[in-house]
Amino acid sequence: MERVLVLDGADALWSMLTVGAPPVQVMFDRIGHAGRDRLKASLYEAVEARWGDGPIRLANTATVGHGTAA
Numbered sequence: 005m006e007r008v009l010v011l012d013g014a015d016a017l018w019s020m021l022t023v024g025a026p027p028v029q030v031m032f033d034r035i036g037h038a039g040r041d042r043l044k045a046s047l048y049e050a051v052e053a054r055w056g057d058g059p060i061r062l063a064n065t066a067t068v069g070h071g072t073a074a
Contacts, residue, residue: 011060014051018044 011017021028032040051060 007064009062013060014048017051017060018047
């Protein structure tokens, strides 16, 4: 069984991550605004390198603990 999440682009992925669970918010608090900006820039760079301007398609297979990015 494969479950797929399709996002419009880096903005959608960043939005999903920034409204994350409390551990994500704790991490953002610890790294501060400058760290958050660097993390966002790195994420956008990685998304651009992997998917370009197209949609982001993330697949999670039934194998426990292993996911794939298509």
